[in-house]
Amino acid sequence: MGEVRVTSQCSKGGFSVNDISAITFALQSFVTLFVIMDPPGAAPIFLGLVADKSAKVKRVLAVQAAAVSLLVISLFAIFGQAILNYLKISMEALQAAGALLLLLVALELLTGNSKKFGDEGDTNVALVPLGTPLLAGPGAIVATMIFVQQADSGAMMAGLAAAVVAVHVAIAVVLMASTTILKVIKESGVTLVARIAGLLLAAIAVQMLVDAIRVFVAG
DSSP states (O other): OOOOOTTOBOSSSSOBHHHHHHHHHHHHHHHHHHHHHOHHHHHHHHHHHHTTSOHHHHHHHHHHHHHHHHHHHHHHHHHHHHHHHHHTOOHHHHHHHHHHHHHHHHHHHHTTOTTHHHHSTTOOTIIIIIIIIIISOHHHHHHHHHHHHHOOSHHHHHHHHHHHHHHHHHHHHHHHHHTHHHHHHHHHHHHHHHHHHHHHHHHHHHHHHHHHHHHHHHO
């Protein structure tokens, strides 16, 4: 019997098996990254950090946070393994460092000092902690690097790129939509959101730190 060609055309459509595999791969990448980056979960933290900003600034920060995350994810997708190998940094160490940074931000939110993040010169919450390590954290970085290794064709690489961009478009939309909540809950609600965001962020940071320590100990 002859060898079945992977690139044979489907009986009723114009898509090859390779094309369908690329679409499936892109969908898997999108779902995985969306779940890991969790835009709805990041929304309360975003609201807590930008509560004192104008509506226009909130929208700008939402887009900037998504853009920063996209830049970081893209850089690690292309150069990530080489950077970590050159600096002799493990993913666990990167995860622990990100956890400590998130914990610092969480403590600021819990103690009511979150405004300092927007008041110190060039500090921009869209860069840190929103863009990274909250959105573009170790989990999303590692997942992207693994997907890059799994992509063995140009179509799959294109699908992965489209998935990464689509996830960040979704992040920007979710964060911008979440700002309408602040118009309803008023000042007291803003304080409550900030405290809840601080608690959630602290829990995320502690879990990240525990996971990193567990890997260190097991290794």
